[in-house]
Amino acid sequence: MARAGIHAHAMFPQVSSQVFFVSLVVLDPLVIVLVGLARREGTWLAGAVMVLDMCGNWWGNWHWIHDDPSQLMRLVPLTIFGVFVVASVLPLHRAVAGMADKPETAVPSA
Template sequence: MGFELRERWGAQPLWARWVLAVYLIGLTEGTGSHIADLVRGGIHAYASFPQVPLQVFFVSLVILDPLAAVLVGLVRRGGIWLANAVMVMDVSANWWGNRHWLRDDPAQLLWLMPITLFGLFVVAFAVPLRRTVAGAASRPQAALPSA
């Protein structure tokens, strides 16, 4: 498995390896953030969001973020699409759930900038990264030297 994984990462152009690494960092940070929220607040960690579907979604990110990170780390096309879907929903849910701040205290929205920028990064690179990963997967691999 280690050799195959090294081979998958090595088959990617340098820009794609950097993008995959940023995906991994962001998804891992998101995982840690949601785990910390649940440790602090339990199952009701997101009770400040009045919409129950948002609360359920944010709790589910404890599973979805690391799943996407593992699939991205394995250089799987499905990981890229899952990361994209998770980030679109995560950014949208955060902005929707915190929309009252637009009226009450717009400066509070600054804390949404990191997740928004990461979400835009993931969306911007989703198609080119998927194409590159798919292209590398379809190229024939060099034969291993015989012993």
């Protein structure tokens, strides 16, 4: 993004894919902040962004994989991480919801 700007993902012919991948510049930090602040919305947004990211990468790279199956190795790390994130959404959401339901304990003053 720093060098190519909005054309950083020009290798994907679909404009919708290019727009999505450029929007990750905002979405990824937003997810990090929301999850870091233990917001329930952050867990769902993390899962949604990851699913869209995996689908976009698979869709955009499918013709290279179809032509040369060894290119599949480029998507393996993303897919493994994506499955981890998506599998973590519900347990993380439950943990965050449990934290929100507990009353805050007062810290005794000295």
